[in-house]
Amino acid sequence: MTQRETMTSPLLPRASRALLILAFLLLIFHLVVYLVYAANLIAFPFDYDQGEGFELVDTVMFSRGEWPYQDTEAFPFYSSNYPPLYHVIAAPFVWLFGPAYWYGRLLSLVSTFVTAGAISYAVYRESQYRWIAILAGLAYLASNTIYHVGPLFRQHISMVMFETLAVVLLAGVNEVQNKARRRWLLIMGAALIIAAGYTKQLAVVTALSAGIFMFIRQPRRAILWGLGSAAAGIAIFAWMTWATDGEWWRQAILANVNEIKILQSLALFQQWFGLHGFLIVPAALVVVYELYFNRISIYSIWFVMAVGINGAASGTWGGGDSYFATAIAATCILSGIFAGRTLRGTWQFRSNYLSRLFIDPARRFAPQLSVIALIAVPVLYLGYGRAVLKMPTNLPIFEQIAQVFQIYPNAQNGFYDSARTQDGQYAAGYAAIGHLTTAEDITAGYRIVEMIQADERPSITEDAAFNIVAGREVITNPTQLLNLDLRGIFRGDELIGMIEEQAFGLIVLRAQFYPEQVLVAMGQHYERSETVTMNGFEYIILRPKT
Amino acid sequence: MWRSDFTFSKRLLGTLLVILGLLAAGGIIAVDLLDAGREGGIGPAQQLALVVSIGLILLGATLIPLGHDPA
Numbered sequence: 001m002t003q004r005e006t007m008t009s010p011l012l013p014r015a016s017r018a019l020l021i022l023a024f025l026l027l028i029f030h031l032v033v034y035l036v037y038a039a040n041l042i043a044f045p046f047d048y049d050q051g052e053g054f055e056l057v058d059t060v061m062f063s064r065g066e067w068p069y070q071d072t073e074a075f076p077f078y079s080s081n082y083p084p085l086y087h088v089i090a091a092p093f094v095w096l097f098g099p100a101y102w103y104g105r106l107l108s109l110v111s112t113f114v115t116a117g118a119i120s121y122a123v124y125r126e127s128q129y130r131w132i133a134i135l136a137g138l139a140y141l142a143s144n145t146i147y148h149v150g151p152l153f154r155q156h157i158s159m160v161m162f163e164t165l166a167v168v169l170l171a172g173v174n175e176v177q178n179k180a181r182r183r184w185l186l187i188m189g190a191a192l193i194i195a196a197g198y199t200k201q202l203a204v205v206t207a208l209s210a211g212i213f214m215f216i217r218q219p220r221r222a223i224l225w226g227l228g229s230a231a232a233g234i235a236i237f238a239w240m241t242w243a244t245d246g247e248w249w250r251q252a253i254l255a256n257v258n259e260i261k262i263l264q265s266l267a268l269f270q271q272w273f274g275l276h277g278f279l280i281v282p283a284a285l286v287v288v289y290e291l292y293f294n295r296i297s298i299y300s301i302w303f304v305m306a307v308g309i310n311g312a313a314s315g316t317w318g319g320g321d322s323y324f325a326t327a328i329a330a331t332c333i334l335s336g337i338f339a340g341r342t343l344r345g346t347w348q349f350r351s352n353y354l355s356r357l358f359i360d361p362a363r364r365f366a367p368q369l370s371v372i373a374l375i376a377v378p379v380l381y382l383g384y385g386r387a388v389l390k391m392p393t394n395l396p397i398f399e400q401i402a403q404v405f406q407i408y409p410n411a412q413n414g415f416y417d418s419a420r421t422q423d424g425q426y427a428a429g430y431a432a433i434g435h436l437t438t439a440e441d442i443t444a445g446y447r448i449v450e451m452i453q454a455d456e457r458p459s460i461t462e463d464a465a466f467n468i469v470a471g472r473e474v475i476t477n478p479t480q481l482l483n484l485d486l487r488g489i490f491r492g493d494e495l496i497g498m499i500e501e502q503a504f505g506l507i508v509l510r511a512q513f514y515p516e517q518v519l520v521a522m523g524q525h526y527e528r529s530e531t532v533t534m535n536g537f538e539y540i541i542l543r544p545k546t
Numbered sequence: 547m548w549r550s551d552f553t554f555s556k557r558l559l560g561t562l563l564v565i566l567g568l569l570a571a572g573g574i575i576a577v578d579l580l581d582a583g584r585e586g587g588i589g590p591a592q593q594l595a596l597v598v599s600i601g602l603i604l605l606g607a608t609l610i611p612l613g614h615d616p617a
Binding site: 260262 | 616617
């Protein structure tokens, strides 16, 4: 009879199992909410999150064999600031279905499931605990951040997928004895990191993490493979810079260096901890454990780097809570490892000055601690499930659930989001999305499309969707113009000249993320004719002044 | 270090972290000393970086006593 068995009544393991099942059901509920939201977005034909339309434009351009990194001083004043891979992957859908949002959103959704699967696999490989592995994967999908970014036509979440796959592949690579298999894993890991980097620049954190991990374990191998990977990445970079006459460098790198607003970073750090704290604490404990009592894993290095660097970068213009997505994936893996090891009782502490100070005196409480763990581990996932709660409160079934648990909407269209206060306040930089769209939103979108089609002249629309659906050319990418302007590398003479000549039939503004001089020209030569509300946002319709 | 079976010990890693932390902290302070024309002293970002640097030094110092344990 083990020590744990002597300490526990037969009820305790049953209670633990019941709590684990409850946690599983709660996270399955989150999964259902996520699927409902994703289905709603996939059916929505316009921009939901600002910027989706421009990612669709990039995809369409790649499908035609064109680069989206263009000179923004010349008509149509359009350029992308994102790397190409996500759009290249989506490009075949343009050949089959034409320009549409649904396939990009579907691809993103699938990528979150792949990431969740990789997290589960990593946790199972480390802990051999199937239930915890499943909970860890579901925990990733339940995060408020992953929920609202997951099914968007945006490249960020695909980057997280490539990053996670790379890290999971490389985690045990140094221990693989078979040379051919080890080489294959290293090639795949390096390729996935390059893929992540060419999906979004933020993946540099994962490249650094993998490099540090490899260097600590085996410096020679790290340097040889690091040089090889860097050479491959730089070769692609140089080719793209050459093929785009330097616009790739100018648009995707120079224009993307933005100042950090430290207060926004701090607010988002606070929010991230408030929502994910139940998993962050055990994840941090695994990092401390590995630092002092075991070998440092790639997961710990990845966690620290993603939290530190991406967390700080979340305060940049264009940043936001999505910058924590990589850290959330790392958190889910490490907390899963913590939970699995705790329930299996497989923690091992090397003898050193810290174990003599802290661990040895606590050893006599091990039976009691293992009993507490039986309850504490499922409670962690239950607590997390409650902390990240978000759901519509005005749909059948959800409405009844909201009534029973007294959940009241605090966001648009009857949506409840635990990231917000009950009166709807949220941290600066948190994406104000997650609610479901309505039939009225779609009607409102088509109303703007009809206005564009009624004028023969081209129109500037801050969301690309209206021009795309109207079958018109997309003019400008406002946030990119603003990026360039903030770096002092945008003049806009030709665009401002066309605005002054009233060459555009309509200007549709949403957040007014244009450079100041462009907004001034718009204000001087165009006037508000009406406002259309779609998806909770007010679209201001400007027409030429008479 | 170039041997195929070489791996970092906790002591070596700790020493490197201490050196890195000292260099970073020294660099942050040097920015203020060398850039005499700049006003305002150590700003919030520098303060944060200084805290991280000191954290690295402390972390490194606690790893050094762990000796030859592989990192």
